[in-house]
Amino acid sequence: MAWNSKKFNSRKSQVAQIQKCPDGGWGWVIVLTSVISLSNFSLVQRCFSVFYTYLMKEFDAELSEVAWINGLFQAGYGIACPLTPGLINIFSYRQVTMTASLVSCISVATASCQNSLIGVLIFAGLIPGFCMAPIMISCFTVSSRYFDKKRNLAIQILCGGLTMGGFFYCPTIQFLIDEYTWRGALLVIAGFCLQSGIAGAAMRPIILEEDFDSILNLVTHPSRKNTEIIEMYNNDDNNNKCDERKRLESETDDSISDEKMYTQREFKKQQEQTNALITCQTPSIDTSEEDHPEDFSPYNNEEEDVCCNSRIAKLIKKFHLQVFGMPLFYLYTFSYIMYAAGYFSCLNYLVPYGKQIGLGDMESSTLISAVMVGEILTRAVTGFFLGNVSKQGRVLYMACYIGMLTFSFILASVAQSYKVMLVVCSTMGFFGGAMDGLFSLFMADAFGMKLYPAVFGYGNILIHLCGMASTISVGKLLDAVGDLSIAFYVGMGTSVVASAITFLMRHVLIKKVVLKEKKFVKNLGENVP
Numbered sequence: 001m002a003w004n005s006k007k008f009n010s011r012k013s014q015v016a017q018i019q020k021c022p023d024g025g026w027g028w029v030i031v032l033t034s035v036i037s038l039s040n041f042s043l044v045q046r047c048f049s050v051f052y053t054y055l056m057k058e059f060d061a062e063l064s065e066v067a068w069i070n071g072l073f074q075a076g077y078g079i080a081c082p083l084t085p086g087l088i089n090i091f092s093y094r095q096v097t098m099t100a101s102l103v104s105c106i107s108v109a110t111a112s113c114q115n116s117l118i119g120v121l122i123f124a125g126l127i128p129g130f131c132m133a134p135i136m137i138s139c140f141t142v143s144s145r146y147f148d149k150k151r152n153l154a155i156q157i158l159c160g161g162l163t164m165g166g167f168f169y170c171p172t173i174q175f176l177i178d179e180y181t182w183r184g185a186l187l188v189i190a191g192f193c194l195q196s197g198i199a200g201a202a203m204r205p206i207i208l209e210e211d212f213d214s215i216l217n218l219v220t221h222p223s224r225k226n227t228e229i230i231e232m233y234n235n236d237d238n239n240n241k242c243d244e245r246k247r248l249e250s251e252t253d254d255s256i257s258d259e260k261m262y263t264q265r266e267f268k269k270q271q272e273q274t275n276a277l278i279t280c281q282t283p284s285i286d287t288s289e290e291d292h293p294e295d296f297s298p299y300n301n302e303e304e305d306v307c308c309n310s311r312i313a314k315l316i317k318k319f320h321l322q323v324f325g326m327p328l329f330y331l332y333t334f335s336y337i338m339y340a341a342g343y344f345s346c347l348n349y350l351v352p353y354g355k356q357i358g359l360g361d362m363e364s365s366t367l368i369s370a371v372m373v374g375e376i377l378t379r380a381v382t383g384f385f386l387g388n389v390s391k392q393g394r395v396l397y398m399a400c401y402i403g404m405l406t407f408s409f410i411l412a413s414v415a416q417s418y419k420v421m422l423v424v425c426s427t428m429g430f431f432g433g434a435m436d437g438l439f440s441l442f443m444a445d446a447f448g449m450k451l452y453p454a455v456f457g458y459g460n461i462l463i464h465l466c467g468m469a470s471t472i473s474v475g476k477l478l479d480a481v482g483d484l485s486i487a488f489y490v491g492m493g494t495s496v497v498a499s500a501i502t503f504l505m506r507h508v509l510i511k512k513v514v515l516k517e518k519k520f521v522k523n524l525g526e527n528v529p
Contacts, residue, residue: 020208021145021146021148023147023148023149023150026202026204027143028154030139030142030143030199030203031143031154034139034140034202035158037101037195037199037200038135038136038139038158038165039165039192039195040135040192041132042161042162042164042166042169043169044070044124044125044128044129045073045074046162046166046344046368046371047170048070048125049070049348049349050170050173052066053352053355054177054182055069055120055182059117061117063352063478064472064475064478067348067472069121070125070348071125071468072122075126075468076128076131077132079133080130081461082457082461083457084133084453085137087134088138092203092205093138093205094138094200094201094205095200096200097138097139097200097203098197098201100134101195101197102194104131105193107127107128107131108123108186108189108190110123111123113183131193133460135196135200137453138199140155140452140456141449141453141456143155143158145208149387150387151441151444152383152394153383153387156382156434157379159434159440160379163372163429164376166368166369166371167369167372167373167376168369170351171362171369173185174361174362176188319454320454323447324458326447327508328508329458331505332443333462333463334462335502336459336463338498339402339405339494339495339498340467341467341470341490342490342492342493342494343428343491344467345471346412346488346491348474349474349487350367350371351365352364352484353484353487354367357415357421359418359421367422368425370421370423370429371433372433373426373429374427374430375434376429377429377430378401378433379434381434382397386438391442391446392506394445395506395509396506397438399499399502399505401432402432403496403499405428405431405432406492407427408424408428408431408432409488411424412424412485413485414485440456443455443456446509470490474490
């Protein structure tokens, strides 16, 4: 659609609201409130294994059956992730987050009243997982938009909510179960879910330059005249239309030369119909069947193709579907899948494994807290020391740490005492704990903030659906074998694969950066007078 003065002034008023990343200020308020919100994600993903023993006794179920509560949580999260970018476009980060917080609270409270296992699984697993997707995406996206140079530090502090949730909630849940039974514990957890509403209320909108296309951003340049920018935008917008017009006119000339039977009158009508198609207007000539034979209709298909391509382009742009054509998106997704399949499956069965080797209920629940201690240390290290490291250097760091995670799983599979398990769990958290924040930072570095919600949402479809499948599959394997240490052997294999994919991801990122620099230099040379 061409620009006019009215439309230009409307766009200009939007550009006038553009802000620079404050790299602090209100952004720290958003980060701190989001830390509390993200702790609820850790509560379900890392601490609900405390409920497994009690649910098995209550409903006479097997381990693989009660493990569905975590699997359905990941399934709900994965299903909601691709829907979240569209919801954010319609509403706002604040509205979506606060609504999801309220629905999650009501759902978990309902789960405490259920008399069947399937009811508990749906209301305490599936629905909270569905609600957690918009909360997570909003927290990460809004926090990232407020930071540039300090983004790495902000993201690691934000992901500290996942760590602190596991550190505090596991022993807290065990205490609540001992005092109020598992049903009373779920009612208290329902209250915890309302914490996300505070984070949503703090999400004050910020408009960045990259939210607009490059031509529109020219209005902020004082040397540009309004008429010049309007002309530039219209020329850029109509390039494809001009190419289409030339192609159709060429086909028209060929058709006329081949079909000598057409009279001069018919040729004139054919030209008018072609022009009407290109300008998307209805032909002003007579449209009776006698003047237009049935076989004179090659342009009807062309018109449908042009309209169809236009609709597809708008759909791709609206929902940022272009990420599915980027190889780096698939490498990121599958690297995270393999890492998460190993790390979180091991955490999911860590408490039952502690009880299997003879630890008490409270001792077993503190194993997760030991993992969280390791995560706190590694987040502090990565937050302060990786801020000035290059993008490629951070990806190399990720690959090495995921590889080192393999050795922690080996030690965990042979440990038999409480003290040794505490040390092993701490190393497990140190090597694997900062990966979620680094993967989030990688998305911002590789795809930019404009595509960040789409990459986050679409990537999590596969990540958490595969996470659900791995959780359930490992549970069935443990039921069949009877040895819970098998979960650590699964973690070893997936960590090796994830490390290899991350090394490949670094190679592709380097090529992308080089090509981007060459393109920038080329465009700079063309624009220099």
